[in-house]
Amino acid sequence: MGQQKTAPENGTRESERRRTILRAAIDVFARKGYHGCRIADVAKEAGVAYGLVYHYFKNKDELLETVFETGWSGFIARARAVAESEGPLVEKVHRIADVAFEAYRVDPRAVKVLILEIARSPAGARINRQTAFVDVIRLSAQMFTRAKEAGELRPDVDPLLASALLFGSIEMGLTAFVVGLADARDTAMLERAKAQIADSFLHGVLLSPAKEEAPQLQDEAPLKREKAAPRARAPKRG
Amino acid sequence: MGQQKTAPENGTRESERRRTILRAAIDVFARKGYHGCRIADVAKEAGVAYGLVYHYFKNKDELLETVFETGWSGFIARARAVAESEGPLVEKVHRIADVAFEAYRVDPRAVKVLILEIARSPAGARINRQTAFVDVIRLSAQMFTRAKEAGELRPDVDPLLASALLFGSIEMGLTAFVVGLADARDTAMLERAKAQIADSFLHGVLLSPAKEEAPQLQDEAPLKREKAAPRARAPKRG
């Protein structure tokens, strides 16, 4: 975007302050929502003077926009890498789910903001939001198109829609955690959810008669359990 | 004065004004978003004086809340009816998709507001939003639990998550239209999308070797076509 702007990110010291503020913004946005918070809140959270926020960011919008770009660009880059890589579709789908859930594991707040404040919302800002959003869908739609040509997909499946469904599943799966429907504490659960999303998407949820190829069919352990006996440690994606 | 209520909906004449305003609110919200519009916009859209909005609604929040309740209660009632009915899971899933897409067909704007402004957004109001949202998930989770007991579900599928995925798919499918990724004009497309969502959810997207039971496997016609040569009229699922 336009340089000559607000943020001199050349050095490293200055950036530190800037990052502090950005971090605070993410946390506050996650807690109270973009519209529900004041710049003052962000400043306070960052332990910084009100005015300084405006020293580093042109305005409130730019703040959100930056949060968006920071978080989203990382995600989309990884997603693109997967989508454009070689290999069987099954694997790619799993890896995309990996990317999303890993992002959540690393920084749930940021993901929350991305999901709750940015992904939707027709509103205001010039932000690409929708554009960006649409981009991923298109991106993975291409992946599905190629997979279809390779005969990996059922012939009656539309790539674009399949793409929407995959991300819809992932997003809603994450939302379940974000919203507290499922307990986000337990890493094992996240791991299970991730696997299940990919599997369900690929194989469906039905108990179909023939299922020789379905991968991990360990019997279910409930998604939301009491206090989680200290058992399964997540495989840590290795 | 002091009729401690805002809306006297006993008669029918008064209600008409009220409904005009509500309608306008939906349209404006859909166009500019809740936060992006002023009460003045709603009033203008309704062709009504600014103050009148406050005669029928306590405040802006109540306006949104009403939009929400109006739209959502209808949807959830139908969804519940389906979820609690008797019959095979396959059919129920299809019918739930029906309900959602029918709602969209009847009033896309309202659905847009529901999806974009209400389902997410931690924001302000006391509205149940999340609660309500969570309710549907729980509701259908029960449906899946029962289906699982009846042996209709793969044993490794978590009902709660399955529920989230179903609605995630539906929502994202609709979002594709809302956002303009897919062309919402063509009824046939909506019909196809609807069927595909349910099918993908149930059977997965993979071209699995054994597929004797998969229902409608007509080969795909693209979701987004040019001007739609006047050919395939949707089978209307009968």
Add this chain to the structure above:
DNA sequence: TGGCTGGCTGATTCTTGAATCAACCAGCCG
């Protein structure tokens, strides 16, 4: 030491838009 620079401060100003309210205008009843 003294003056200069630039990150930093936070009270002050300015804007926006929600909410109020006094007056208006039918129709209606006595």
Add this chain to the structure above:
DNA sequence: CGGCTGGTTGATTCAAGAATCAGCCAGCCA
């Protein structure tokens, strides 16, 4: 007819909070 009622009007009031700006202070160079 004249006064009452209740829907309707829109200018006015008011609060919230975004954005500004006049300076402060720490470090640095002369």
